[in-house]
Amino acid sequence: MSFLASLLKMLPDAAAQGLIWGILAMGVFITYKLLDFSDLTVDGSICTGGAVAALLILNGVPVALAMVAAFCAGALAGLVTAILHTRMGIPPILSGILTQLALYSINLRIMGKSMLAVSVDKFQLLVSVRNQSASCLVALVFVAAIIGVLYWFFGTELGCAVRATGANANMSRAQGINTDTMKLVGLILSNGLVGLSGALYTQYLGSVTVNMGRGAIVIGLAAVIIGEVLLGKLFRNFALRLAGVVIGAILYYVVIALVIQLGLNTDDLKLFSAAFVALALYVPHWRMKYTGKSLQKGGKNHA
Amino acid sequence: MLDIQKINKTFNPGTINANHALKDLSLHLADGESVAVIGGNGAGKSTLLNAVAGVWSVDSGSIHLGGVDMTHLPEYKRAKYIGRVFQDPMMGTAGNMQIEENLALAARRGDPRGLRLGISKAERERFREMLRILDLGLENRLTDKAGLLSGGQRQALTLLMATLRKPQLLLLDEHTAALDPKTAAKVMEVTRTLVNQDRLTTLMITHNMRDAIEYGDRLLMMYNGHIVVDVSGEEKKNLTVPQLLNLFSQASGSDEVDDKLVLS
Numbered sequence: 001m002s003f004l005a006s007l008l009k010m011l012p013d014a015a016a017q018g019l020i021w022g023i024l025a026m027g028v029f030i031t032y033k034l035l036d037f038s039d040l041t042v043d044g045s046i047c048t049g050g051a052v053a054a055l056l057i058l059n060g061v062p063v064a065l066a067m068v069a070a071f072c073a074g075a076l077a078g079l080v081t082a083i084l085h086t087r088m089g090i091p092p093i094l095s096g097i098l099t100q101l102a103l104y105s106i107n108l109r110i111m112g113k114s115m116l117a118v119s120v121d122k123f124q125l126l127v128s129v130r131n132q133s134a135s136c137l138v139a140l141v142f143v144a145a146i147i148g149v150l151y152w153f154f155g156t157e158l159g160c161a162v163r164a165t166g167a168n169a170n171m172s173r174a175q176g177i178n179t180d181t182m183k184l185v186g187l188i189l190s191n192g193l194v195g196l197s198g199a200l201y202t203q204y205l206g207s208v209t210v211n212m213g214r215g216a217i218v219i220g221l222a223a224v225i226i227g228e229v230l231l232g233k234l235f236r237n238f239a240l241r242l243a244g245v246v247i248g249a250i251l252y253y254v255v256i257a258l259v260i261q262l263g264l265n266t267d268d269l270k271l272f273s274a275a276f277v278a279l280a281l282y283v284p285h286w287r288m289k290y291t292g293k294s295l296q297k298g299g300k301n302h303a
Numbered sequence: 304m305l306d307i308q309k310i311n312k313t314f315n316p317g318t319i320n321a322n323h324a325l326k327d328l329s330l331h332l333a334d335g336e337s338v339a340v341i342g343g344n345g346a347g348k349s350t351l352l353n354a355v356a357g358v359w360s361v362d363s364g365s366i367h368l369g370g371v372d373m374t375h376l377p378e379y380k381r382a383k384y385i386g387r388v389f390q391d392p393m394m395g396t397a398g399n400m401q402i403e404e405n406l407a408l409a410a411r412r413g414d415p416r417g418l419r420l421g422i423s424k425a426e427r428e429r430f431r432e433m434l435r436i437l438d439l440g441l442e443n444r445l446t447d448k449a450g451l452l453s454g455g456q457r458q459a460l461t462l463l464m465a466t467l468r469k470p471q472l473l474l475l476d477e478h479t480a481a482l483d484p485k486t487a488a489k490v491m492e493v494t495r496t497l498v499n500q501d502r503l504t505t506l507m508i509t510h511n512m513r514d515a516i517e518y519g520d521r522l523l524m525m526y527n528g529h530i531v532v533d534v535s536g537e538e539k540k541n542l543t544v545p546q547l548l549n550l551f552s553q554a555s556g557s558d559e560v561d562d563k564l565v566l567s
């Protein structure tokens with residue numbers, strides 16, 4: 001009983017974290033599912049978003065403006081990865097790794113040290129671990145607004161061209177789409193969202209550390225895959241698919257809360273996450289192999 | 304219309320795998336001319352079409368289309384003037400996008416893509432009408448994913464996409480080769496309808512001798528990076544398959560005729 005009670009007590013925190021990371025996960029969805037581009041920039045750009053937001057808030061900039069700046073900083077990181085890939089011909093994964101590595105130094109430069117604290121006592125922060133229910137609500141508003149904007153955007157000519165690029169680059173060029181530009185647009189948008197998510201997470205925790213983004217891509221992928229495996233059959237509409245990704249992120253944090261409650265050492269958390277995601281990634285493959293049924297796939301063509 | 308001057312293309316230059324696939328090739332197509340291209344495996348047919356489409360740039364020579372110098376234009380810019388259908392039915396459409404979304408992408412070929420709606424109501428009706436004319440039962444499946452279609456349906460859809468915006472040049476690379484004979488015949492029929500409707504200038508590669516003879520005003524045969532036979536008018540109309548095979552073995556300087564050519 002006490003186990004259940006303490007688990008229930010952890011739920012609001014898990015939900016808030018899940019919603020905030022859900023924004024990152026939607027960014028990962030854009031690159032991984034729509035663009036078919038495994039973008040590892042994320043591990044760096046989430047911290048960049050957090051660092052920029054923290055620095056600006058500490059310097060008296062309004063929180064809303066700091067959030068916009070965090071989005072732009074993340075977007076800039078995405079732009080760098082896009083240039084490395086499209087202009088310099090570096091493979092997607094390596095482009096992301098290079099940006100991510102460079103961002104480690106840049107993030108340290110932005111923060112001036114390895115950690116910045118922003119106290120909810122001194123600043124009007126949007127979310128805070130000290131008020132989890134309210135944070136959930138705020139994060140939910142963000143998530144809903146972002147789903148709305150993305151739903152609109154990916155229905156426009158430009159958004160359709162981005163999706164087409166991920167679905168079939170050959171066909172896209174034959175239809176006059178500049179696939180390099182579309183990758184650029186997708187990466188910018190994706191990492192902008194990741195930066196925004198970092199800004200919210202920094203406020204939620206009350207601090208940002210240079211290691212905040214370590215393994216972020218894994219959490220993002222976990223959310224995307226959980227959302228798809230569990231809800232893919234139900235959620236066909238684009239907005240619902242995005243909602244599924246956010247639900248995936250929440251479930252991820254609930255599972256984490258559960259295993260911590262069960263006594264998992266927090267030092268082993270990353271090992272657990274990696275194993276969990278490896279398993280989740282294995283599910284579609286497993287289904288293909290043993291039941292011959294494939295999931296609704298987004299832009300992947302396993303030959 | 305299309306004016307190709309002495310183009311050369313070597314794959315993997317400077318290596319032991321170097322492959323001179325197009326050799327000083329020149330070709331002129333008149334406006335509205337439709338041309339069938341035949342030749343054995345590795346003759347350079349696809350390479351010729353890819354050179355025109357701009358998949359990569361040629362090593363030397365020039366390509367003009369409708370007076371515009373295409374030689375150094377990237378593929379996506381040439382797409383404004385060129386419609387294409389590929390051999391692989393998977394290649395011409397986005398399988399995980401809806402039929403109407405695929406068509407809407409094609410309807411904007413050559414236009415800048417902005418923040419207007421990706422597909423409008425009026426367009427939907429237009430697409431439905433066009434699909435009805437094709438008579439493939441697709442007019443009521445506009446929101447189905449293109450990946451659910453059969454190979455023949457996908458090729459017909461790709462054809463429609465290639466011609467939705469009237470292209471100055473239509474490039475067909477063995478677009479019926481992956482289909483069963485009956486479906487192939489149907490897709491050829493669709494091809495004729497669409498090409499005749501707008502009197503499109505067309506380059507069509509085929510392995511089917513009969514198609515090559517029956518289709519179009521002119522027939523080219525390629526061998527080893529060159530155009531070795533070029534017949535048109537009455538001469539082409541009166542060609543028979545045996546004559547064509549004969550021409551082929553003369554051109555390639557051997558009796559061994561490509562299996563695929565004989566079979567078709």
Ligand SMILES: Nc1ncnc2c1ncn2[C@@H]1O[C@H](COP(=O)(O)OP(=O)(O)OP(=O)(O)O)[C@@H](O)[C@H]1O
Nearest residue numbers: 314315322324342343344345346347348349350351
């Ligand atoms: N992208 C490429 N890289 C390297 N070599 C290539 C490439 N494309 C074509 N080739 C080579 O160029 C030559 C001509 O190939 P091409 O595809 O044009 O032949 P084809 O006439 O279309 O033959 P098929 O009837 O088999 O389609 C071949 O030797 C081929 O191996």
Ligand SMILES: [Mg+2]
Nearest residue numbers: 348349350476
């Ligand atoms: Mg070929």
